[in-house]
Amino acid sequence: MIAAAATGFFTGFSLILAIGAQNAFVLRQGLIGQHVFWLALFCAGSDAALIAAGVAGFGALTAALPALPLVMSLGGAAFLVVYGVSRLIAAWRGGHRLEAAGGGRALWPTLGIAAAFTWLNPHVYLDTLGLIGAVSTGFADPGPKLAFGGGAVGASFVFFFGLAYGARLLAPVMRSPRAWRGLDALIGVTMLAIAAKLIRGVL
Template identity: 45%
Template sequence: MNSALLPAAAAGFGTGLSLIIAIGAQNAFVLRQGVRRQAVLAVVGICALSDALLIALGVAGLGAVVTAWPTAMTVIGLAGGAFLIGYGALAARRAWRPAAAQGLTAEGAATGSVRTAVLTCLALTWLNPHVYLDTVLLLGSVAAERGDLRWVFGAGAMLGSLVWFAAIGYGGRLLSGVLARPVAWRVMDLAVAATMLTLGGMLLARTL
């Protein structure tokens, strides 16, 4: 069985990456915090630990319980959609009024609120129904096919999540030079706003 551990872990690593690598609300936020160099460790830690917990719940078989209680996904969808639209509107406001984005460069990151960053990260993570669908339901079902190696598969998926969030969080600072100009922040905020508003609208449309 030991010879099968590495392939199972590698499969979990690849599957986990494939599910989270698409640019979404959570990824866009982590990247933005990385560029700002603000609360990066806390944000990366929240995302990675949250994924690890959800993956563990999925491997343990919680997916069957969630599917049996569709009301929970409806509530999460409504709350998550409203939050994403609200966050997207704030990003659009920053892009429309550059003065509102002052202090968001790497040098001015200290002026932001770490508490706000942490709370926003928690909301983007736990109010997003896609997180539950990907980690608890999909990853859980794929892990179940591994039988006795399902936890090894799950551990690989957790490692993939940690590597990804650390890469975009700490790698984001490499873009700080590019984003030193205010116009670059406006473009980034527009991209974030478009992503958040689109995802939020889609969540509400599907939920309603």
């Protein structure tokens, strides 16, 4: 059981460790200290739901709906382009400070953006429904399989809460408007690069 849980934890952690659109958004919100708990809970909870579905055997969803990857890729790419361009514009205009950045979006719009980053990203489904679901088939007995799924879910909670709250360690650096412009530029370029990768993957 412990080995199965450890396998699930390290499998899940390795899949979400790479910097992506969702992680960059959580990092930024963590830096400004805005809706940190609810954002981390939403992202981790979304991962938990998808992981549970993958371990339960619903990884065949994309096989049953062959058009789903195309629809998700195009929708996700469009959203990433819009958000990425908005961050590049913010970087160009400048004027950000850590103290002033907290007066941004309300909770529900923030969670709406997080939902788009999460549920419009086809790689999320490939990682959770596909890869984690496939690895879970190596545990035939219900107990170890449940432990594997629990470990993967635990990795999501550790990662997102660690990223959201740990971002505040960078607060002294981010008091500089130049640092904010650099962060927004980096996030914008990252979003556009991911969008381009999604589009290339379906063309």
